[in-house]
Amino acid sequence: MKKKLVMMLLAACVMVAGCGKTAVSDNFQNSDAKEQEEFQIEVESKIEQEKCFLCGDAEDSLMGYYSKKESIGIVHLNSLYVSETRVRDFDDDGNELFQQGGSSTMVNSFGEGYGSVAIHGNPDRGYTNIDVSVSDKDEVDFELLEDRxxxxxxxxxxxxxxxQINSGDNENNGCSGYCLIDFQTKELHRLSEPYSGYTMGDYYVKYDIWKEGGGSDWHRISVFIAYLPERVASGN
Ligand SMILES: [Zn+2]
Structure with a gap:
């Protein structure tokens, strides 16, 4: 794994330097010489795609089981624990379940010092709210993931x-340890900054990241997912 900082010099200052006929004050030159630091990371996988825990066929992964379900999961990356978001419910054979009796809450915790997810699914209506507790320890650890x-x-x-890092709000880096996964396509979708929502197929995703009060080090991600397939006229 290699980390590097890339310095980006924006152009304008180069143009004025060394041009004797242009009357430019030092102050003006300095204000144009903008520098931006941009964080980049390169991560190298040590395994073949077929052995991938999330999109491949790893022996200890439940993704084969989840792939029968036309729904969305939430992943805690440092433990590779996948939870169903229950925006829609399916049985083990992939048949969708209807009218199961309203909402329910399921909580999964990921070990001491790590966060948790509380999933308040309402598959009868096709939406779910997920309350994610996030600690600094949840920040994605690529060394753990390189061989998974x-x-x-x-x-x-x-x-x-x-x-997330380039958003400049380093207080919330723990959010990088969570993402959503489309069980069908195996595509990963972020739950981190600087974004706060998107659509993924027929699903609408919106999330807010905030810090707990009272001097706590913990953060929260409040996630809302709704199943919104394209509407068609009925009765034709
Ligand atoms: Zn993969």
Whole structure:
């Protein structure tokens, strides 16, 4: 794993330097010489795609079981624990379940010092609210993932992580340790900054990241997912 900082010099200052006929004050030159630091990370997978825990066929992964369900999961990356978001419910054979009796709550914790997810699914209505507790320890650890995930998944997660770091709000880096996964396509989707929502297929995803009060070090991600397939006229 290699980390590097890339210095980006924006152009304008080069143009004015050394041009004797242009009357430019030192102050003006300095204000144009903008520098930006951009964080980049390169992560190298040590396994073949077929052995990938999330998009491949790893022996200890439940993704084969989940892939029968046309729904969305939430992943805690440092434990590779996948939870169903219960935006829609399916039986073990992949048949969708209807009218199961309203909402329910399921909580999964990921070990001492790590966060947890509380999933308040309402599959009868096609939406779910997920309350994610996030600690600093949840920040994605690529050294743990290099021999569990393939290059495609690692590159996607590295993009999410770079965007989180470059958002400049380093208080919330723990959010990089969570993502959503489409059980059908195996695509990963972020739950980190600087974004706060998107659509994935027929699903609408919105999330807010905030810090707990009272001097706590813990953060929260409040996630809302709704199943919103395209509407068609009935009775034709
Ligand atoms: Zn993968």
């Amino acid at each position: 995930l393939c290059q495609i998944c690692l590159d996607t997660l590295a993009d999410f992580y770079e965007d």
